[in-house]
Amino acid sequence: MLRLEPRPAAPRWLEFATPLMAVAATMIAGGILFALMGFDPVAAVRTIFWDPLFGTAAGYSRPQLLVKAGPLILIACGLAVGFRAGIWNIGAEGQYIVGGITGAAVALAAYPAEGAWIFPAMVVAGAAGGWAWGMIPAMLRNWFGASEILVSLMLVYVAQKLAAWMAFGPMRNPEGFGMPGSRNLQQYPAAANPELVAGTGAHWGVVAAALAVVATWFLMSRHIRGFHIRAAGLAPRAARFAGVRPAVLVAFCLGLSGALAGMAGLFEASGPGGQIIDSFGSGYGFTAIIVAFLGRLHPLGILLAGLLLALTYIGGELAQLTMQLPAATVQVFQGMLLFFLLGFDTLTRFRIRLGKGGA
Amino acid sequence: MTTTELFRAEGLGKTYPGVRANDDVSFSVGAGEIHALLGENGAGKSTLVKMIYGLVRPDAGHMRLGGAAHAPADPHAARAAGVGMVFQHFSLFDALTVAENIALGMDAPPPRRELSQRIAEVSAAYGLPLNPARRIASLSAGERQRVEIVRCLLGGPRLLIMDEPTSVLTPQEAEILFATLRKLAAQGTAILYISHKLDEIRAHCDRATILRQGRVVGTVSPRDHSARELAAMMVGAEMRLVDRSGRQTGEAVLTVAGLTSAAGHDGTLLRDVGFAVHAGEILGIGGVAGNGQEELIAALSGETVGRPGTVTLTGTDLSGLGPEPRRRAGLLAAPEDRLGHAAVPEMSLTENALLTGATRQGLARGGLIDHGATRAFAERIIAAFDVRTPGPGTPAASLSGGNLQKFVIGREIMQQPRALVVNQPTWGVDAGAAAAIRQALLDLARGGAAVVVISQDLDELLELSDRFAALNNGRLSAPVPTEGLTIEQIGLMLGGAHGMEVAHVAA
Numbered sequence: 077m078l079r080l081e082p083r084p085a086a087p088r089w090l091e092f093a094t095p096l097m098a099v100a101a102t103m104i105a106g107g108i109l110f111a112l113m114g115f116d117p118v119a120a121v122r123t124i125f126w127d128p129l130f131g132t133a134a135g136y137s138r139p140q141l142l143v144k145a146g147p148l149i150l151i152a153c154g155l156a157v158g159f160r161a162g163i164w165n166i167g168a169e170g171q172y173i174v175g176g177i178t179g180a181a182v183a184l185a186a187y188p189a190e191g192a193w194i195f196p197a198m199v200v201a202g203a204a205g206g207w208a209w210g211m212i213p214a215m216l217r218n219w220f221g222a223s224e225i226l227v228s229l230m231l232v233y234v235a236q237k238l239a240a241w242m243a244f245g246p247m248r249n250p251e252g253f254g255m256p257g258s259r260n261l262q263q264y265p266a267a268a269n270p271e272l273v274a275g276t277g278a279h280w281g282v283v284a285a286a287l288a289v290v291a292t293w294f295l296m297s298r299h300i301r302g303f304h305i306r307a308a309g310l311a312p313r314a315a316r317f318a319g320v321r322p323a324v325l326v327a328f329c330l331g332l333s334g335a336l337a338g339m340a341g342l343f344e345a346s347g348p349g350g351q352i353i354d355s356f357g358s359g360y361g362f363t364a365i366i367v368a369f370l371g372r373l374h375p376l377g378i379l380l381a382g383l384l385l386a387l388t389y390i391g392g393e394l395a396q397l398t399m400q401l402p403a404a405t406v407q408v409f410q411g412m413l414l415f416f417l418l419g420f421d422t423l424t425r426f427r428i429r430l431g432k433g434g435a
Numbered sequence: 436m437t438t439t440e441l442f443r444a445e446g447l448g449k450t451y452p453g454v455r456a457n458d459d460v461s462f463s464v465g466a467g468e469i470h471a472l473l474g475e476n477g478a479g480k481s482t483l484v485k486m487i488y489g490l491v492r493p494d495a496g497h498m499r500l501g502g503a504a505h506a507p508a509d510p511h512a513a514r515a516a517g518v519g520m521v522f523q524h525f526s527l528f529d530a531l532t533v534a535e536n537i538a539l540g541m542d543a544p545p546p547r548r549e550l551s552q553r554i555a556e557v558s559a560a561y562g563l564p565l566n567p568a569r570r571i572a573s574l575s576a577g578e579r580q581r582v583e584i585v586r587c588l589l590g591g592p593r594l595l596i597m598d599e600p601t602s603v604l605t606p607q608e609a610e611i612l613f614a615t616l617r618k619l620a621a622q623g624t625a626i627l628y629i630s631h632k633l634d635e636i637r638a639h640c641d642r643a644t645i646l647r648q649g650r651v652v653g654t655v656s657p658r659d660h661s662a663r664e665l666a667a668m669m670v671g672a673e674m675r676l677v678d679r680s681g682r683q684t685g686e687a688v689l690t691v692a693g694l695t696s697a698a699g700h701d702g703t704l705l706r707d708v709g710f711a712v713h714a715g716e717i718l719g720i721g722g723v724a725g726n727g728q729e730e731l732i733a734a735l736s737g738e739t740v741g742r743p744g745t746v747t748l749t750g751t752d753l754s755g756l757g758p759e760p761r762r763r764a765g766l767l768a769a770p771e772d773r774l775g776h777a778a779v780p781e782m783s784l785t786e787n788a789l790l791t792g793a794t795r796q797g798l799a800r801g802g803l804i805d806h807g808a809t810r811a812f813a814e815r816i817i818a819a820f821d822v823r824t825p826g827p828g829t830p831a832a833s834l835s836g837g838n839l840q841k842f843v844i845g846r847e848i849m850q851q852p853r854a855l856v857v858n859q860p861t862w863g864v865d866a867g868a869a870a871a872i873r874q875a876l877l878d879l880a881r882g883g884a885a886v887v888v889i890s891q892d893l894d895e896l897l898e899l900s901d902r903f904a905a906l907n908n909g910r911l912s913a914p915v916p917t918e919g920l921t922i923e924q925i926g927l928m929l930g931g932a933h934g935m936e937v938a939h940v941a942a
Contacts, residue, residue, distance in 0.1 A: 300799035303789060311779040316738050317770060318790045319759035 080426040090424045095370050095377070098416035099384065105412055115399060123399055124391030124409070137390050139277030143348050144386035146282040147172070147340035149378055151364035153288040154333030156373040157295065161305040162312070163329040167213065167228025168337040169361025170235035171206035175338020176345035177242055178205025180258060180352050183267035184247060187259065194266040198342055199280075206338015207331050209235065214330035218323040224330060232361070240354035247352050262350040269347035281343025285382070288336060293375040305329070337361055363389075366414045385410065441466040441501055441625045442487075442594050448495030449482050455649050456482040460496070462644040462654055464594065469616060469626045471636040471657060474646035475669055475723065475891065480629050483646070484596050487627070488520045489513035501593060511542055519592030521583045523599045527571045534567040537586045557588050561615045577608035584615070595619065596627045601635060613639050633662040645669055682877075684901070685714030688885035689735075689766065689854040690747040696730050696739060705730050708911045710904060712854065712885035717876065718914060719900025720889045722929060727909040728771070728889050732858045735887070736768035737761040748854060762794050765853030769844050771862060771889075773836065777843040780832035784824065787831050788813035788846055795850045812849070820845035821871065837868035844872050854885040861895060873899055893925060905929045 103125065107117035128137040151168045158165050165171075179202030186194050213227035247258040261267045269279045296302035308315035308325055316322065340360065345352055367385050371377030392406030443463040449456045457479045464470045474480050485491040487498065489507030498505040500516055507513035510520075527536050534551045538544035545553070551567040558565040563581045571579065580600060587595060597616075601609045616626055616639070630636055636643055637657045645652040645668045652668050660668075689712045696705040705727050712718045722728065733739045735746060737758035745754045748766050756764075774780045778787045789809045793799045798809045813827035820841040824834055831839055844860055860876065861869035876899060880886045889906070890896050896903060897917055904914040905928040912928050 298804055300789075300793055300802050300804055303786070303799075303804060307779050307782065307786075307790060310781045311775045313772070313776045314779045314790065317736060317758060317768075317776055318793075319737070319757055319762070321757065 079429045080422070081429050083425060083427055091372065094420040094424060095372065095381070095417060097420050098370070098413055101416040101420070102409060102412045105416070106409055109408070110401070115401065120395060120399060120401060123395045123401075124405075125387060128387060128390040128394055131394075133394070137394060139271070139275055140390045141383060141386050142277040142282045143279070144389045145382040146279070146285045147344055147360045148364050148367045148385055149285040149382035150281060150288050150340040150343075151333070151337045151361055152367035152371065152378045152382060153285070153292040153375060154336035155364055156368040156371070156375070156378060157292060157302075157305060158329035158333050159368060159373055160296065160309045161325055161329050162309040163326055164225045165210065165213070165228050165330055165333045166225050166365065167209075167230075167232045167235075167361070168333060168364055169357050169359065170228065170232035171209045171334040171337035172341035172344075172361045173232075173235040173239050173357045174209040174341070175202040175206035175335075176341030176349070176356055177239060177247075177352055178202055178208075178338070179342030180247070180261060180345045183261050183264060183346065184258060186266070187264060190266045192266075195269070195280075195346070198267060198346060199284075199339060202342025202345075203335040203339045206341060207335040209338070210330040210332075210334020211327065214327045217326055224326070228330070232357070236357055239352060239356045242352050243354040243356070249351075256354060258352040260350045261346045267346055269343050279343060279347045281340060281347060284339060284343065289375045289379050292378075296375070301328075337364075363410055366410055366417075370413065370417055385413075388413075439466050440464075441468075442505070442627075443499045444483075444487070444496065445498070446496035447483065447486060447493045447498065449479075449486060449491060449493050457486070457493070458649045460646070460649070460651050462651060464625045464627055466593070466625055467620050467623045468642065469620050469628055469640045471640035471643035472627060472629045472646065473633075473636060473643050473657075473665065473669060478646040478669070479649040480646055481598070482649075484520065484598065484627065484629060487513070487594070488518055488596060514542065514590050514592075517591070517593035518596065519587035519590055519594070520596040521580065521587055521598065521600060525579050525583055527579055527582060529570070529572040531571060532567065533565060533569050533571065533574075533582050536571055536582060537567075537589065540586050541589065553589060554585055557585050561588065561618055562611065563615055575608075577611070580608075580612070584612075588619075592624065594625045594627060596629070598629045600628075601630065601632065609635075633657075633665050636665070637662060682715045682881050682901075683883075684716045685883065686749075687711040688714050688749055689856075689887070691735070692745060692747070694731075694734055694741055694745045696734055696741070704909050705734065706909045708906075708909075710911060710914055712887055714883045714885055715880050716902070717880050717886045717888060717900045719896035719903045719917065720887065720906050720911065721891065721893055721896050721903060721925070722906035723891060726906050728858055728906060730909070731906065731911075732768055732770055732856055732889060735766065735856045736770065737766075758791075759794055762791065762850075766856075767791070767847045767850060767852035767854070768856045769847050769858070769860065771858040773839045773843055774832060778831040778839060781830055783813075783828045783830055784817065784822075784834075784842060785810045785813040785827040787842070788816060788827070791846060792850060816842055816845040816849050819849060820875065837864040840864050841868055841872060844875065848875055848879050851882075852879075852884055854887070855879060856887040856889070858889040859891065860888060861890075861892065869895075903928070 103121050107121050110120040111117040128134065128141070151172065155165055155168055179198040182198045182201040183194060209231060212231060213224040216222040216227050217224045243256045243258065248256060249259045269281065272278050272280070296306065304315060304318065304320045305325065307318060308320050308322070312322070345356065349356065363385055367378055367381045370384070371379070371381035388406055388409045392409065395401040395405055396403055440463050445461050447457055447460040460483060472480050472483065482491060486493045489510045489512055500518070505516055507516060534547060534554060537554060538547065538550055544550060554565065554567045558581070563585060565578065565581050565585060571582070574582070600612060620626055628640055640657050642654055643657040644654045645665070647669060657665060692709045694705055694708040708731065710718060734741055737756055740757065741754045743752055743754050747753065748764050751764055753761050753764055753766060770776045779790065789798055789804065792812055796808070796812050798805050798812060810827050816822065817824060817827060822842045822845065823838050834842065840861070844857060847855055857876070860872050864872065873895065876886055876888065888896065888899055897920070900917050902914040903917045903920060903925070905912045907929060
């Protein structure tokens with residue numbers, strides 16, 4: 077029998093080293109996998125991790141880095157706050173979709189009006205939509221003790237159906253020749269979320285992500301609310317003794333992560349995505365969970381992890397194009413990354429012992 | 436009665452971080468003797484038998500079994516040496532049969548048919564009717580215990596340890612058990628019998644070793660003592676003269692009336708608890724753990740809120756308010772559990788100072804944490820209460836129990852409460868630190884605060900408190916002055932031997 081035994085004290089630097097070790101292990105394991113599939117492993121890993129930034133076609137792929145990292149970081153910041161409190165919002169994907177829909181709804185209702193108020197109103201509506209979607213698991217947990225993990229996850233599928241219905245029904249573009257999908261907001265200046273500086277890929281969502289990183293850092297290390305969140309995650313009874321009301325904390329964390337995910341959805345719907353289609357949810361909400369953990373639930377870590385995961389998206393697509401690697405490559409890489417991270421984490425806190433357990 | 440000595444412990448000691456669970460424990464058990472191990476919860480009985488059964492290794496002292504040194508590395512070695520143990524909680528698989536369960540628990544099980552036959556033999560020989568083919572799920576608690584006993588007996592133990600065996604039995608089943616134990620004893624098996632049911636021990640045990648706070652109080656013949664005398668030895672209250680000078684009792688500060696709570700996590704509920712504590716006064720609340728202490732401190736700290744009018748601080752009704760507003764009003768509390776309740780183990784002392792000090796010390800004005808002021812507050816606690824630690828950045832979990840307790844109590848006292856409620860303020864704390872904490876509580880009262888000390892330590896309560904009340908099964912007795920209170924009276928207030936049994940059945 078294998079048995080896990082706690083280590084006396086893991087050195088602190090390991091906490092920062094394990095994400096790097098996980099990245100290295102993912103590259104090695106990924107290389108082995110590609111070799112087994114008959115691809116050149118070195119070329120494949122280079123195509124995914126190097127070429128998007130420094131390869132010959134980097135001029136096209138580099139701006140994509142911020143386009144992909146923006147929503148990941150924005151969502152992960154919200155998730156990390158909840159995770160620190162032991163509140164597990166697994167349904168950011170659903171909140172992202174609903175935020176995209178509610179934000180876009182403002183634009184579609186206003187169309188074809190012009191006005192500086194439209195885009196800010198969309199941002200607020202997107203955040204509100206995500207917040208409301210996050211409040212469903214929060215309320216169900218507070219009122220009935222339902223697991224927020226299951227409820228938030230299941231609501232992702234509800235949100236996906238909602239997006240499909242919107243794309244085929246109420247939001248379908250009346251001038252779209254019957255094609256599913258809403259109007260393209262990119263072509264509606266008052267509602268568009270354009271690239272702010274040409275060649276960088278940075279849109280308002282990237283600005284919001286940067287602000288979220290700073291705000292999350294401030295909340296968690298300077299504000300009493302963040303202190304209470306950390307206390308609740310480490311010792312719930314002590315937090316209650318300090319005066320934290322668990323129900324309020326659940327609502328705050330799920331509401332905050334929902335609002336940030338909803339905002340990310342809106343920035344996508346009005347920017348790179350441009351419209352609400354039935355497949356509007358593209359997995360950012362799930363990948364952001366990996367970003368949050370890889371970043372050690374710390375804002376700065378999330379910033380770096382978000383960029384790295386964005387790189388796997390772009391590199392994976394590039395590898396598909398140039399090397400004909402399968403489309404699942406990105407997901408395999410992201411999955412391995414989380415797997416190795418959790419594995420290394422476990423091994424830094426526990427050691428494996430062979431032999432029988434206690435009587 | 437005692438013929439030949441079978442087991443002897445000499446100077447056994449075991450220290451857990453912050454707790455001296457066993458200290459210089461020496462006693463002996465003769466072959467054929469039923470020997471009781473008597474003590475309150477937390478007196479060190481479990482640690483002691485775990486050392487004999489090889490689950491815990493002693494730090495000091497040694498044991499001898501049948502003339503040879505006994506130092507089992509694990510329960511296998513203990514069983515091989517002839518020690519058997521029946522635990523209070525059974526480890527049986529419901530879906531398997533009696534024979535299958537017994538085979539699973541054996542180091543070298545014989546073939547199934549042979550085993551079934553031996554089970555039948557043993558159960559017949561000792562009057563423990565048991566069908567080897569029955570599934571565990573269909574058995575009563577008493578029958579399940581028989582499975583555990585038979586499993587032990589198949590190993591042919593010389594010393595059989597029974598951990599509170601009758602707590603799950605009906606009186607009739609208990610009688611069957613005692614008949615079995617007497618039969619075993621008659622054949623020379625030594626039995627170490629853990630319980631705090633005094634009548635049972637007086638009726639069936641040859642000798643009793645009494646433990647209190649990890650030390651042996653004495654070994655007596657239980658038949659020569661009344662249940663009340665045994666109880667007095669267990670709780671060990673001796674009158675002590677303390678100087679309570681310099682304190683003036685003023686008007687009522689903390690008033691509790693008609694406090695009733697829903698059942699807590701262990702099923703205890705408070706029933707119509709009421710008392711008033713005056714400025715400069717210490718009220719001691721005694722009782723065996725699990726009689727509502729946790730619920731009482733939660734109701735006072737604000738972790739659970741009550742009906743209007745139940746908790747009042749100098750005329751202000753705090754009943755419906757949470758911990759933070761109560762702190763602001765001046766009602767502070769220090770719960771029993773240091774790690775995870777009074778403090779966050781992984782957080783530094785500075786952060787733990789912020790945990791309850793934020794409001795009264797103005798450490799987070801407008802929500803913004805003042806890290807400098809917080810650290811200074813932690814440093815003041817560390818200096819004033821002689822907390823031994825490298826510094827305020829040290830995680831709470833790495834402090835010894837006594838040092839963390841000084842920090843936790845100090846944190847509340849330094850905030851100058853108008854009323855302070857503490858639960859088990861010196862539990863598991865060494866004598867020096869305990870004296871410092873008690874002195875700090877006395878000084879606080881001298882300064883005009885109302886103090887409530889909830890404790891299981893009667894010595895402590897008599898030393899500190901002006902008035903004493905007993906908490907028994909969620910009910911609080913009327914407080915009486917401790918001046919001139921005798922151990923007999925305290926025993927009666929705690930419900931005496933009879934009350935302990937009632938509390939035990941209810942638990």
